[in-house]
Amino acid sequence: MPRITDRTILIVGASSGIGAEVARQLAHGGNRLVLTARRAPELAAVAKDVRAAGSACLDIAADALDPRASADVVTAAVEEYGSVDVALLNAGQGPDMSMDQVSVADVSRITALNYDVVVNYLIPLIAQMGSQRNGGLIAHTNSLAGLMGIPRQGPYSAAKAAARTLIDAARIELAPRGVRFTSIHPGFVATERISGDGLPKPFQISQERAARHVVRALEREPAQSYFPWPTAALVRTLRALPTSVSSLVLRKLASR
Numbered sequence: 120m121p122r123i124t125d126r127t128i129l130i131v132g133a134s135s136g137i138g139a140e141v142a143r144q145l146a147h148g149g150n151r152l153v154l155t156a157r158r159a160p161e162l163a164a165v166a167k168d169v170r171a172a173g174s175a176c177l178d179i180a181a182d183a184l185d186p187r188a189s190a191d192v193v194t195a196a197v198e199e200y201g202s203v204d205v206a207l208l209n210a211g212q213g214p215d216m217s218m219d220q221v222s223v224a225d226v227s228r229i230t231a232l233n234y235d236v237v238v239n240y241l242i243p244l245i246a247q248m249g250s251q252r253n254g255g256l257i258a259h260t261n262s263l264a265g266l267m268g269i270p271r272q273g274p275y276s277a278a279k280a281a282a283r284t285l286i287d288a289a290r291i292e293l294a295p296r297g298v299r300f301t302s303i304h305p306g307f308v309a310t311e312r313i314s315g316d317g318l319p320k321p322f323q324i325s326q327e328r329a330a331r332h333v334v335r336a337l338e339r340e341p342a343q344s345y346f347p348w349p350t351a352a353l354v355r356t357l358r359a360l361p362t363s364v365s366s367l368v369l370r371k372l373a374s375r
């Protein structure tokens with residue numbers, strides 16, 4: 120049973136994977152959930168599970184690449200439930216992409232899918248939460264890949280790193296207004312979308328376990344959350360090593 124109860128929680132990217140599982144886990148807390156993603160039928164199925172578990176739920180099919188549609192989702196959440204207490208910006212995607220094979224358009228697309236989708240919700244949520252008496256929590260599903268340039272994930276690593284940096288600045292600026300920020304950095308998670316993408320996935324965890332980590336981060340609100348610990352420790356070690364050494368290790372891992 121999550122410790123988060125009786126809150127209005129917006130999850131962007133709730134139709135599958137980590138976001139859908141976080142919604143199902145938070146549903147046991149008697150919360151009010153606002154779920155959004157593009158695929159309406161998948162989203163409706165998650166919303167049905169949430170209501171069956173005892174939480175109110177509004178599901179809205181919308182594309183987070185569209186700034187207007189994203190702002191409208193925030194407005195709809197406030198109209199329905201009066202506030203947004205917690206938002207999990209979870210939409211994102213990281214396909215296998217080697218730098219000698221991607222086009223400029225590919226890089227722009229991955230940047231939009233992992234950075235623009237964050238910005239399009241961040242700005243209206245800051246305005247909304249900044250006006251609320253108790254502020255609010257904005258969490259972002261980043262990635263351990265956002266901490267360094269991971270081979271075959273360069274555009275994704277770069278977009279996630281940009282999102283982390285933007286949120287780090289927002290955290291400092293918005294603290295006096297009660298708006299809090301948590302960047303959540305998972306390692307490899309066994310979700311349907313990435314199964315069979317050909318990338319090696321050391322220390323991969325289930326999406327249920329990943330969602331438990333995310334829910335814990337929403338409860339405790341650390342500035343940064345990293346999991347699972349073996350992958351987080353590996354990334355921290357690689358960052359501490361001279362680039363010449365870490366590059367050798369990363370090259371070996373990527374060629375597995």
Ligand SMILES: NC(=O)c1ccc[n+]([C@@H]2O[C@H](COP(=O)([O-])OP(=O)(O)OC[C@H]3O[C@@H](n4cnc5c(N)ncnc54)[C@H](OP(=O)(O)O)[C@@H]3O)[C@@H](O)[C@H]2O)c1
Pocket residue numbers: 131132133134135136137138155156157158159161181182183184209210211212213232236260261262263304305306307308309310311312313
């Ligand atoms: N799986 C991993 O190993 C892993 C590791 C580290 C970080 N992450 C991060 O975790 C997050 C969730 O990924 P996942 O693995 O659970 O994959 P997933 O099942 O593909 O989940 C992505 C969610 O985002 C939604 N989404 C994508 N683009 C969207 C858009 N333009 N507008 C609205 N919703 C959009 C998808 O729904 P629709 O397609 O219906 O729109 C889906 O609900 C991502 O940010 C990913 O980068 C994943």
